[in-house]
Every structure is written in C-alpha cells, then in structure tokens.
Amino acid sequence: MCTFFGIFARSHQETALKTKQWGIIGAATIARQYMIRAINAQPDGRVAAIMSRSPERARAFAAAHQIPRSYHRVEDIVGDADLDAIYICTTNERHYSETLAAAGAGKHVLCEKPLALSLQDAHAMAKACRDAGVVMGTNHHLRNAATHRTLMRMIQSGTIGKPLAARVFHAVSLPEHLRTWRINDPATGAGVVLDITVHDTDTLRFLLQDEVETVTAMTAQTGLGSGIIEDAVMGVMQFRGGVMAQFHDAFTVAHAGTGLEIHGTEGSLVATGVMTQAPVGEIRLRQAGRVHPVALDSAPEDLYTHAVRCFHRAMENCGSPAATAEDGIRSLAVGLAVLKAAQAGTHITVSYA
Numbered sequence: 181m182c183t184f185f186g187i188f189a190r191s192h193q194e195t196a197l198k199t200k201q202w203g204i205i206g207a208a209t210i211a212r213q214y215m216i217r218a219i220n221a222q223p224d225g226r227v228a229a230i231m232s233r234s235p236e237r238a239r240a241f242a243a244a245h246q247i248p249r250s251y252h253r254v255e256d257i258v259g260d261a262d263l264d265a266i267y268i269c270t271t272n273e274r275h276y277s278e279t280l281a282a283a284g285a286g287k288h289v290l291c292e293k294p295l296a297l298s299l300q301d302a303h304a305m306a307k308a309c310r311d312a313g314v315v316m317g318t319n320h321h322l323r324n325a326a327t328h329r330t331l332m333r334m335i336q337s338g339t340i341g342k343p344l345a346a347r348v349f350h351a352v353s354l355p356e357h358l359r360t361w362r363i364n365d366p367a368t369g370a371g372v373v374l375d376i377t378v379h380d381t382d383t384l385r386f387l388l389q390d391e392v393e394t395v396t397a398m399t400a401q402t403g404l405g406s407g408i409i410e411d412a413v414m415g416v417m418q419f420r421g422g423v424m425a426q427f428h429d430a431f432t433v434a435h436a437g438t439g440l441e442i443h444g445t446e447g448s449l450v451a452t453g454v455m456t457q458a459p460v461g462e463i464r465l466r467q468a469g470r471v472h473p474v475a476l477d478s479a480p481e482d483l484y485t486h487a488v489r490c491f492h493r494a495m496e497n498c499g500s501p502a503a504t505a506e507d508g509i510r511s512l513a514v515g516l517a518v519l520k521a522a523q524a525g526t527h528i529t530v531s532y533a
Contacts, residue, residue, distance in 0.1 A: 199224055199225070200222070201265075202227050202263065203228065203258070203263040203266050204216070205231045205254060205266060205268045205270055207241040209357065214321075214482075215267055217482075217484075218482060222489060222492055225492065227245070229250065229251060229257055229263060230247045230249075231250070231257040232250075233252055235252040254277070254281050258282045258285035258287055263287060264287065265289070265315075266287045266288070271368040271369075273297055276295075276296045279295075279308065280304070280308050282314075283305075283316070284308070286312055289309055289314065290487075291316070293378050293379070293382075294512045295512055297369045299509065299513055299516065299532070302512050315494045316504070317487075317503060318505060318507050319484075319487065319503070320502070320511065321483040321484060322383045322483070323382060323383060324481075324486040324487045325480075325483050326478045326480050327451055327480075328386065328454065329477060329478070330463060331442065331451060332389070334465075339446070340442065340449055340465075340467075341447065342445045343442055344424075344443050345442075346423055346424070346440065347426045348380045348427045348428070348439075349428050350377075350380055350429045350438050351429055352434075353432065362431070363431065366408060370409045371409045371519075372410055372411050373429070373518050374515050379511075380425075380427045381511040381515065382511045384417065384419075384425050384440075385507070387440075388421065388442075392420075393530060394418045394529050395517045396528070397416070397522045404431050410522070411430060412430035414427070415427055417514065438454065439452040439453060439455060447465055448466040450466060451463045451464075458483075460480070513530050
C-alpha cells in the first residue's frame, strides 16, 4: 500500500530514493529516440543495460548512449541482479518469450504494443507477471499526453453530454528508416493494424472509459505493404455504450495530419495533431454554433517521461502503470478482430478471452 511516508519521501527526499535500474531488450529506434531519455529523466531512474542479439550492435548502442552494460542473450540481461525493470521493444513475435523470461527473473516489465501475436500469449504474459509479483505495463504512449488527459476529463465530466460518435484519423507516412519488418515480414505481426490501430483502440478506450464490442473494417495495400501485409485500414468500432468510432490508419499518407473528434449530445471536441509521439496538438470545443479553444489541464510533457513516472509509482505500490497489461490485452483483441473482420468482410464481435 502507498503510505503517507512514501509520498512525503518522493516529494522531499528524491535524492535519497533507491535508483531503479532498467535493462532494455532491443536496440530499437523507440529506445534511442524516446525511452532512454524518459527513464534517465526520472530522479530515481537509470538505464543500466542494453541487450541486442548482435553483440556488436549491443556494444555500439551502449557506447553511444552511455549505458554501462551490454548483453546479447535474453537470459543474461534478465539475470543481471542489479536490474529492477525491463523495457521490451523488440519485434512483436518476441515479446511473449522475453516477458516470460523477465517475469521469471523477478523483473518488472514494460512492454511495447502489441503485447503478442495472440490473445493466449498476451494473457499468459500478464499471468506470469502476476504470479511473479511484478508490475507489467503496456507502452501505449498516447494516453499520457496532456491533450488526451484533458479530453478524457472533459468527456467524463459531461462537457459534451452523452458521447454519440467518434472519428480518429491516424494515417501517416511511415519514416524511411522504419520501412523494414513492419511492411515485409508477416512473422512479426507486421502491418498497420497491429502497429497503429491498436493505439487508436487504446486512445478511444481511455477517452470513453468503455470497451469495443464489434468491429468492421477493410484493409488495403497502397504502396508499401508486401505480400499479405496491409499498409492501410478503414473501419468502425462499436462500443458497448453505443458510440460508433470511425478510424483511418495508414503508412502511406504524408499530408493528412492526425487527430480525433468526439461528438456528443451537447457539443463536439475536435483535437488536431494529437495522435503523435510528440507532446503537441490543440483542442477545440464546438457548442451552440461557436468554437472555443480548450486550455489543457496541465502543461505539455514528454509522453514517455510521464509513462515511466507512472510505472515507477506502480513499482512502489503507489498506483498502476499508465497503461496496464490488461489495457494491452484489450487493444490487441480489437486489433485481431479488425484483421479478422477485414478478411471475412463482415462485422466481428471482439473476443477478449
């Protein structure tokens, strides 16, 4: 239980806190661009080890980012007795075995989305962490944005009345350096649905505080996807509370921008530029024929820094990760249902089991 003394210590004696040492499995772009900085930005956080299956890549990555130790085997990094937590950012098909290895070694786990390629594996990952008594989180970054937290508060407080419909536009141009397994290796769970639509799902679940019941969708190849891999998807999610949410995701749309809209009986919230890894974007409230700019509830902050801070609190039994293992399971379930719906050409009821 989180005690008063624990809260007091975090507020007034941060330098006395035991440093939480992290190991990173996967010398990946997201680690390099975001997560190393986010972990090291914590007063009680430090990246202490990196693992890549290539020893040379591991050593070079460690040297470039001042990481003390490098490994090339999973069993070695999870066996590092000084590490408290493991961040997993490998290709999707590896998340399952790496999470089980980390949990078995008593390490807390923050895993990239999608958690796995099957619900069975994702549930097993969450169970392994529960059984080991360690925290597991999913690195769904968007719900950490000040824009999204402001939107959620406004929706849940009734600013726009009863939500009726939503629209997410998250079609982007996949950067050149990421045009590898995401568009050409089916064994990794490649494609836009498990890469982007799962983020849409988590965002809408967070904003509406509701669950997706059915989905329908169509996928396409519009220039990047090879073989059977889709690089574009459009569809509709029907939430249990009745909200219909339209989504458009793609790897091949360079000029659309991103955003989302939530329409209710008493108004609409329109957020632009917010489906991004950067703490940017703006919100407008439309009511009674007028458009009002919305002030954010808190100052914009790096999304991943916020996520790691929440994870550290969870490690101290003072809260939960910003996105839990269960959140990751549910976004995966919807993503898998979207793929099934596109293949079958019909509505699919989402199974979370």
